[in-house]
Amino acid sequence: GAVVSQHPSWVICKSGTSVKIECRSLDFQATTMFWYRQFPKQSLMLMATSNEGSKATYEQGVEKDKFLINHASLTLSTLTVTSAHPEDSSFYICSVPVGSNREQYFGPGTRLTVT
């Protein structure tokens, strides 16, 4: 199966600062990547769909100016949390649909803590 990595695996930042999270597809070229957010003991909520060569598609209620997504290449998508606040603290997970079945492979996630 495909290997998806995320960096960093965890990060602590101060309120008002910005944090960039990387999602890499290590062995598969991905024109699409998905970004999810997972609150403690809750399900994964889709935030946005990252599209290589075009703008990301955001889900309703997700602030596109706060969560900047850049699909820089066929193997890299980045999520930047701008002007972070404590309520942005969460577990952020990316996934890559692969193959004709579009089976999704997930990254290990990035835990963000905003103090």
Added chain:
Amino acid sequence: GDSVTQMEGPVTLSEEAFLTINCTYTATGYPSLFWYVQYPGEGLQLLLKATKADDKGSNKGFEATYRKETTSFHLEKGSVQVSDSAVYFCALRATGNTPLVFGKGTRLSVIA
């Protein structure tokens, strides 16, 4: 819109007990159905899937059957092990390139 409802946990079982985690869905058309597992400190991993009615997905002793008539995809295992302790997510996907819709997850703890 599409949605997935799964039984709330946590579920605590003794080793070798029988496991059932219920999952029902609401969707238009004929979605594909999945069970994902998240072990402590790790990312989600696909456990099993079914793409059409009456299909049975199976892996590592776990099974789930796509029941269109009851819109269900219950996860079962005949004899759980301590190593099965994890959070289990039921999910659906409407079409090939759409994102997954997840249930809230069920935490399973298996004690020796």
